[in-house]
Amino acid sequence: MTEKAKLIAARLPRGFEDRSPGEIAAVGAMIDTIKSVYERYGFDPVETPLFEYTETLGKFLPDTDRPNAGVFSLQDDDEQWMSLRYDLTAPLARYFAENFETLPKPYRSYRQGYVFRNEKPGPGRFRQFMQFDADTVGAAGPEADAEMCMMMADVMDALGLAGQYVVRVNNRKVLDGVLDAAGVATDAQKLTVLRAIDKLDKFGTTGVKLLLGAGRKDESGDFTKGAGLSAEQIDTLVAYLESGVPAAGVEKGSNAHVVATINALAGLIGGSETGLAGVQELASIFGLVSAAGFGGRVHLDPSVVRGLEYYTGPVFEIELTFKVQNEKGQDVVFGSVGGGGRYDGLVSRFRREPVPATGFSVGVSRLAHALKLTGNLGATEPVGPVVVLVMDKDQTASYQAMVAELRNAGIRAEMFLGNTKNFGKQVAYADKRNAPAVIIEGSQEREQGIIQIKDLIAGKQAAAAITDNAEWKAARPGQFEAPRADLVEAIKKLLADQQ
Structure with a gap:
């Protein structure tokens, strides 16, 4: 007697997730909303592949010191190293450089798709997740950065989150100026400082x-x-972080708050030309933001640094401001659902001339979770197909003809393909598929030239009011008959009535 073959365990890899039809439909509706705002601002779609040559992506991931850390890589048949993209920005830089001669400048595009991080998974931290980006390549002025911030605010409003978010803005040049004034000289030490400041929301000032x-x-x-800084250096950096705290009686995000913060930052950068340029860029951005009426939604916040190393100027982050409970049962602010900034050096890795660029990335999965918590995610279960039940196996062709008629009329439909001996199981299947209706044609109906249509939505509602099983069977709630020739018209009317 041979030993039975060992079954393979059905296991989802850690850091990845499956998505149900309801989740796909809800996220799809959210993406359509974001897309409509991006297109209203004049951005067009482009799509890049999941894989890029590893050298194309570069070594820009946060919290990684090893060149091969954080990405999934393989060698192709000519021994070239390729990696799954870890964001959508580095591939855009390659695409723009490769198609430089034919693309309009500035080049305005949006992209949506999965990115991959070879990192330790945890609660809310996945190895595969979706991003939705918009970028302007070839525009050097603060107008492009201000537009990104305003567009993100409009996206949040369109998704029903008005009053529950803030777009926070800073400038890496200002921070570089403060670091110079504080005597933080080496690149390694600067990177450690950036990572420390980026943890302010998580660990607080202490x-x-x-x-x-x-x-x-x-x-x-x-x-x-x-970072091993001295007490004096630490005091300078803490003063920098606290420069964004509004004085008593000053509303956060108001023009008075912006002016006070910019003045405080100007006093902390010393004689740094880089820092001064950053302060002037912030002043320009907030002048544009205020003139367009976005002042209350876009705030100046010196604690925003963003983790990726390729940012060279303004950086931004969308923070949702409502409270949620963390895994420890504590009330915490929901936090960031997207961010971006200016990355003037990224495209220049491929070309000798400087190519300015700025962009924003929305974390689709995290934003969808936020919308679910606030009741703004939309439908959670898509309507299934009309199901034609198989009452007589020898009449399969007739049932398939019904399905074809419905499909030709643009109606989702299918014929039941399982075990047809049990009528109840066929209806239960349709229920599980969230079908709006089933079509029943037995021998009696066929002789009379009619069909029975069972409205599953109305049936569920009527059944809820009937407590007696016999009464339910006799009433057959939600079921009616129609001429076979009127199949399509009857279903169209039923679907319209269910809206």
Whole structure:
């Protein structure tokens, strides 16, 4: 007797997720809304592949020190290393450089698709997730950056999140100026400082000070080595972070708050030309934002640094401001659902001339979760097809003809393909498919030239009011007959009535 073959365990890889029809439909509706705003601003779609040559993507991932960390890579048959894209921006830079001669400048595009990170998965942290980006390549002025911020605000409003978000804006040039004034000289130390400041929302000022100094030990005992700055250097950087805190009586995000923050930043950069350029860019951006009426939705916030190393100027982040409970049951602000900034050096990796660029990326999965929490995600279960039941196996061709008529009229329809011996199981299948109706034609109906149509939506509603099973069977709620010749018209009317 041979040993039975061992079954393979059905396991989803860690850091990945399956999506149901309801989730796909809801996220699709959200993406359509975002797309409509992007197109209203004059952006056009472009699509790049999942794989790029590894050298094309570069080494820009946050929190990675090894050149091969954070990405999924393989070698093709000519031993060229390729990697799954970790964002949608680096592939755009390659696409623009490769098609430089034929593309309009500035080039305005949007892209949507999956990106991949070879990182340790955790709660809300996936190895595959979807992003939706918009970028302007070839525009150097602050007008392009201001437009990105305003477009993101309009996206949030269109998704029903008005009053529950803020677009936070900073400039990496200002931070570079402050770092110069504080005497932070080496690239390695600057990177450690950027990572520390980026943790402000998570660890607070106290935690950031530890990361700027010797280091920080978390609750599990794991130690993160700090930047090793002196007390004086740390004080300068803390003053920088606190420059965005409004004074008593000043409303956060108001013109008075913006002016006060810009003045404070100007006083912290010393004589740094880079820092001064950053301050002037912020002043220009907020002049444009205020003139367009977005002042209350777009805020100046010096704590925004963004993790990716390719940012060279203004950086932005969408923060949802409502409270949710974390895994520990604590009330916390929902936080970021997207971000971006200016990356003037990324395209120039492929061309000798400077190519300015700025863009924004929305985290689709995280934003969908936020919309679900606020009741703005939309439909959770798409309407299924009309199901033609098979009452007589020898009449399969007749049932298939009904399905063809419905499909030719643009109506979703299918013939039941399972075990047809049990009528109840056929109806249960249609229920599970969220079908709006089933069509029944037995021998009696066929002789009379009629069909029975069971409205499953009305049937569920009527059945809820009937407690007696016999009464339910006798009433046959939601069921009616129609001439066979009027099949399409009867179903069209039923679907219209269900709207």
